[in-house]
Amino acid sequence: MESITTFNTIKQYCAFNNQGVQHPQISVVDLSLAHPRTLRRMQFNFYVVFLKEVRCGDLRYGCGTYDYEEGTLVFIAPGQVIGQAGEEVYQPVGQALVFHPDFLLGTPLAGNMEEYSFFAYEANEALHLSEKERALIDDGLGKIRNELERLIDKHTKRLLISNLQLFLNYCVRFYDRQFITRSxxxxxxxxxxxxxxxxxxxxxxxxxxxxxxxxxxxxxxxxxxxxxxxxxxxxxxxxxxxxxxxxxxxxxxxxxxxxxxxxxxxxxxxxxxxxxxxxxxxxxxxxxxxxxxxxxx
Missing domain, CATH: 1.10.10.60 (Homeodomain-like)
Incomplete structure (x- = not known):
């Protein structure tokens, strides 16, 4: 049986990509810091949003490969398996926003995740960004990253949840635009x-x-x-x-x-x-x- 690399915690995925964990339940991962690696199948037991900048082996899905454009978002739901095993060595590039379902508990976002149905899309149904949309996505990731770099206080979770929800709401808007432009x-x-x-x-x-x-x-x-x-x-x-x-x-x-x-x-x-x-x-x-x-x- 083909082996699957499983990530149960944010800390495990951060370590896999050669960086420290910013928060035990949410992080923005810089994939370019990872060591070169071979293709593999991966399972994430948390939410992942990949911002792809160039072709990246992590985003090979099932038996097919998808050559994305610059500025593409791929959404992975907890429990989903992506990737394809192989001998090819590649250098991961791009960013990944990762957050655990437990981080949402006790917040309005916990009961609203079904609104973000794109987490159940296939990789070839990814969101392709315009230049202006990419700027807003970069800004959203920057706000989350800046909050993670601060010392944790009583405001941290509320601000992270607010910025995460804003980020996801922009993704809903951009997907609506993509449906229209592909009419x-x-x-x-x-x-x-x-x-x-x-x-x-x-x-x-x-x-x-x-x-x-x-x-x-x-x-x-x-x-x-x-x-x-x-x-x-x-x-x-x-x-x-x-x-x-x-x-x-x-x-x-x-x-x-x-x-x-x-x-x-x-x-x-x-x-x-x-x-x-x-x-x-x-x-x-x-x-x-x-x-x-x-x-x-």
């Missing part, structure tokens, strides 16, 4: 999603494997579920789950006009295990039961 590409993804939806229900796959999951379509489109969900939501105003349900109801309406099919047969054909679940969803969206809809039609 043409996103429209292509939406068209493929629609085609996959049609194929899923028309091919009988729903009856064979059950109701479609968002993760299935994301996988078919070679996207992470979170990135796919955010892309669809920003482009259409509806979540992928909303699109799945609306498509399901559209197909259901067509099939209900077939007098040779019972409502239970329609439900099973759409992937429902129990017809009553189909009836409940249909009434929720359409306002009447499938039987009432069929009678009116």
């Amino acid at each position: 043409n590409v996103n429209q292509g993804v939406l068209a493929k999603f629609e085609a996959l939806l049609n194929g899923y229900f028309r091919s009988g796959l729903a009856e064979e494997t059950g109701l479609p999951a968002v993760s299935y379509f994301a996988d078919q489109l070679h996207l992470s579920a979170n990135y796919f969900g955010d892309l669809v939501k920003k482009e259409t105003g509806k979540s992928p789950q909303d699109h799945l349900q609306l498509k399901l109801i559209t197909v259901a309406k067509e099939q209900l006009f077939d007098p040779n099919k019972s409502i239970a047969e329609v439900a099973y054909g759409l992937g429902f295990k129990y017809p009553q679940h189909f009836t409940r969803l249909f009434k929720k969206i359409v306002g009447v039961t499938p039987g009432e809809f069929r009678a009116v039609g």
Whole structure:
């Protein structure tokens, strides 16, 4: 089995990169201070934000490599594994903002981390920065670094949390901009999603494997579920789950006009295990039961 280098603490990762720890639960790591090393798979049991400046072996992900532009942010959630083992020796370059989930406990940020869904994106869904955005990111990292260099007092954690939240909120804004500037590409993804939806229900796959999951379509489109969900939501105003349900109801309406099919047969054909679940969803969206809809039609 391929070995994985696991980092459980901020101190371990700082030592790995040849520098002292600034704070036991949060730090800005200068990767250029690390010794040259070979490629490896790594697991982080804390949050990591890589600011990539040049090609860096640490950011090889899975079986693929991604040659990023200058000023790219890659987000890693606790427990995520990145990298690819190899004999190539490289010199890490760039910075890494690392913070432990325990650091967020007792703060408003602890309950809001799900808003920063980009921590669950794949590496090839990274955030590419403009020159002005890069300046704001550098400023945010600088504020965190300056606070870490001060003696710890009663204000330290509050200020670090405030600056961390501001940093992450800027990342949300920049990702929104990236979705907009890639609108043409996103429209292509939406068209493929629609085609996959049609194929899923028309091919009988729903009856064979059950109701479609968002993760299935994301996988078919070679996207992470979170990135796919955010892309669809920003482009259409509806979540992928909303699109799945609306498509399901559209197909259901067509099939209900077939007098040779019972409502239970329609439900099973759409992937429902129990017809009553189909009836409940249909009434929720359409306002009447499938039987009432069929009678009116």
